[in-house]
Amino acid sequence: MTLYTRFAAHIDAALDALTANGDLPSGLARAAVTIEPPRDASHGDLATNAAMVLAKPANTNPRALADKIAAELGKLDEVASVSVAGPGFINMSLTDDTWRNELAAINDGGADYGHSATGKGRTVNVEYVSANPTGPMHMGHCRGAVVGDALASLLEWGGYKVIREYYVNDAGGQVDTLARSAHLRYRAALGEDIGEIPEGLYPGDYLVPVGQALAKEFGDKYVSAPESEWLVLFRKAAVAAMMALIKADLALLGIHHDLFSSEAELQAAKKPEAAEKELRARGLVYDGMLEAPKGETPEDWEPVELPLFRSSQFGDDQDRPIKKSDGSWTYFGADLAYHWQKAQTADALIDIWGADHAGTVKRIVAAVQALTGGKTRFDVKLVQMVRLLRAGEPVKMSKRSGNFVTLADVVREVGKDVVRFTMLTRKADAQMDFDFAKVVEASKDNPVFYVQYAHARVASLKRRAAEAGIACKSVDLSRLDTEDLTLVKLAAQFPRVVETAAAAREPHRIAFYLYDLAAAFHASWNVGNDRPERRFLLTDNHELTCARLFLGDAIGQIVRNGLAIMGVEAVEEMN
Template sequence: MNLFTDFESRIKNVLETLDIVREKRSEIDFSRVSVESPRDPSHGDVATNAAMVLAKPLGTNPRALAEEIVVKLREDPEVTEVTVAGPGFINVRLSIAYWQKLLAAMIEAGVDYGRSSVGKGRKVNVEYVSANPTGPMHVGHCRGAVVGDTLANLLSYAGYDVTKEYYINDAGAQVDVLARSAFLRYREALGEKIGEIPSGLYPGDYLVPVGKALAAEFGTSLRLMPEDKWLPLVKDRTIDAMMEIIRGDLAALNVHHEVFFSERTLHDNGAGPIRTAINDLTFKGHVYKGTLPPPKGQLPEDWEDREQTLFRSTEVGDDIDRPLIKSDGSYTYFAADVAYFKEKFDRGFNEMIYVLGADHGGYVKRLEAVARAVSGGTAKLTVLLCQLVKLYREGEPVKMSKRSGDFVTLRDVVDEVGRDSVRFMMIYRKNSEPLDFDFAKVTEQSKDNPVFYVQYAHARCSSVFRQAADAFPDLDLQKVDFAAAIAGNIVDPNEIQLVAKIAEYPRVVEAAALSQEPHRVAFYLYDLASAFHAHWNKGKEAPELRFVNDKNRELSIARLGLVRAVASVLKSGLSITGTDAPEEMR
């Protein structure tokens, strides 16, 4: 039972009874009518804009229409007060009986309270992390990994058919550099003194085990081969080893992709998939031969002052046309991006989300242009950019990791503060805003540490049930009638406020999914935890408000139902964020 959709339905039913609406029913768009929580709780429990958005098409005054709606709403037995504010907003206050009925529905739904069908089963591909397989994951990848994974969880909970995907950038010059770096470690494993790692190669110690594995598999045979023979062998083994490290790093963060797509497959069969994608664009009139003017500022690697095969991307929303095939006949990096999008589109995805680092801001328009051209405007592509994460320890910048050579690894962070702290804090700010991550603050046990505060609320809920078991040893919560107990006992205004806060969850889930803003779930969980802790503290001051009263079994059962509803929503929301809902915290 969703408070807001329930009252949207009631408002629309009221509108259908008005003569002024019936006369122009075919002209009325009810989709603009919404029901929300008032900004000021003193105004009521829910508010609607119905009169404001429908007055003009109905040819009447918003205030006059609001007064007509109010008259009808006052006939609803579960409405205790209706008022008109300003030019025509309608504020509604609900009966205690309604809140009791809603609480009973929350308890019955359990962790599925808030689950939505707003996605209508639409297929969505969420591609995130997609780091070059040239070493361990670093903290710069961490935020994108968490944002992408949480968004995918959220969309799935909201009724979308979601695929989590990782694009392996295993083609191009950087992979050759990786293979040469591993080959150097291979020579080292054979006993050769390699000295300082040459500039341009990867210096991290993580390649030492790769070199030893190559020595164990091939002995000295690779040393006897020319580079064009050993390079592909070393490349395959090293990429496999790097991806094993990356999968392990992601697993430590509770990130698990369903699809790992290799860029090299786009280059198979003479780059057949890339050629097919370009042919498709050519057939649709999006490709031509021409030259590009030099861009302002630093020249990109793929710019040439010669005739090339170009994507007419300016006609589909981009700033400049993009090269697909260089003058020497080789394909550009962008050509692989085109082929990859087409491959996903051909798999049946009409909605695709790319979670990228802030340094990829220049890719947004070109990717959107590809989506329009390849799909003929039928596919929706969204790029979410994650701003930088700065690491601190008690206000001081964190030094770099020795293992990686030149960066802080994701595993370093997870091992020090724990998976849950990392995940929750990475979404406790909108992805488009910079994030400061302080190791000391995310491990302190206080209200200022959001992940602790939310998880502690769930642990407190569990402690209430342990108290109840001590007070009523024969009570089987699987068999009690919560609805009957609630009807006569959940009446205190503080309890009703807590029910109202829980009732916001379905709307938060839908709004977060539709706006693709997973941080909204984390913010809501903190607010719910705060409301629960506040009510807990009132019980310390006023014993009659405590959740368990060994002198009143029926009242205790009703309040246990309230606690169960809080715990279920906390567990559901924490699951979306990819973090645990502990039953005890010490």
């Protein structure tokens, strides 16, 4: 039990006591009662809104209720003082021994400190990346890949069972184009001069090995054959090759999915038909006419009767077709069936999408709500594109692809950890610049460096202590004073940050927290430059040095745990 969960229990006990003596009516809902650090540290260590939340349903004055709750909390041995502020906020200052005990708990918890059981083992399906299998990963995919992977890890820390899924869009026109592009490279591998790549086909050199493999396997069998004989065969081979390329690119970032679902297999299994049947039975799909396009109506537009999903009943601005006029499934129709399939095996669904898909969020959220009867929580996280810069100037073409910057090129240049951490330094739906010079800059303005440097400093502290012959067989934490314990107060927030970030589905909060923790640690370290008695390593004071080494270990452990959530390694030395 962490400090925050323990004090949540203390507040519950205080409310139980007031209920028992008649100061509060029984049965009050307490879900909105919180325990958190005050916004202003001068107000204390912990604050609760219990009186503000419960006063109205209890038909009492919040300030008067706060005084009664404060009186109960003041009886706790861990509490040094309690005060009531404003209309009824309750602030608590804890004893130094309480913080020393929490410091010991951090070190005892080790790599498990910060894990939570709030998810109660519920299953969450996180679908991310899902790039079309038509080429290697580019930096347009990178941010969503990192956000999705870090979110999956964060949810696991929050006590959820997570399914990491990749949806392979291997049905439709784009993979037919891929097959035709591969056929062109196949002919080139057999010696044909194919000239310039025709407009509409994929021009990337990454298809050259695909063509060569097809030539080796089939010889010239399909050079002059009609498309109907080779399209499906080449499509399957090309998609398989692209997925192998994509998986290799993702592995460079340390990303591995549990499940790869195929759109083609979904349609072959008649899942869209099953979804349509289910929705028709519920009266949520009907045959109707689409509204004419807004603005000037195209000359070739004709009203066509199509099966429409009643998405307007769920907040969308109009009902949406699930089939095209030729009887094939719309992207929405296939996507609807895919999400219904996912909902069969998960309690909650999360999709990580590019911001260019914002217009389709309402309809798919509506569909999932309809298909699951509102029982399955479904979140769509939109991720903004990343602008690549060199010394402030936009990056041009990639030498490998000819028309985009590959993820592999970037990871090989600056490293996996730099890429992953940087992608989490902004909220996912905020614009981001990735400057190749700044992300490797050794300064506090570079969060990647600043957090890694904090961990490296802890490691160097341990090495220097060993070189000085300092061995700590036992540690007396009472040697740590209030100034030392300021770091513990921030470190102890880590479990709460994990829980709130998991609940909000926002992994960037971990990066923000680690930066604040690193800044506090560096500040404490730097105090020793002007005040030698505040240094972590004091060769003439063995007991205090051991206590501060113990404190440094705890900070290093929190940094490691936070970086583990982000998929970033904690370094021992900075080059």
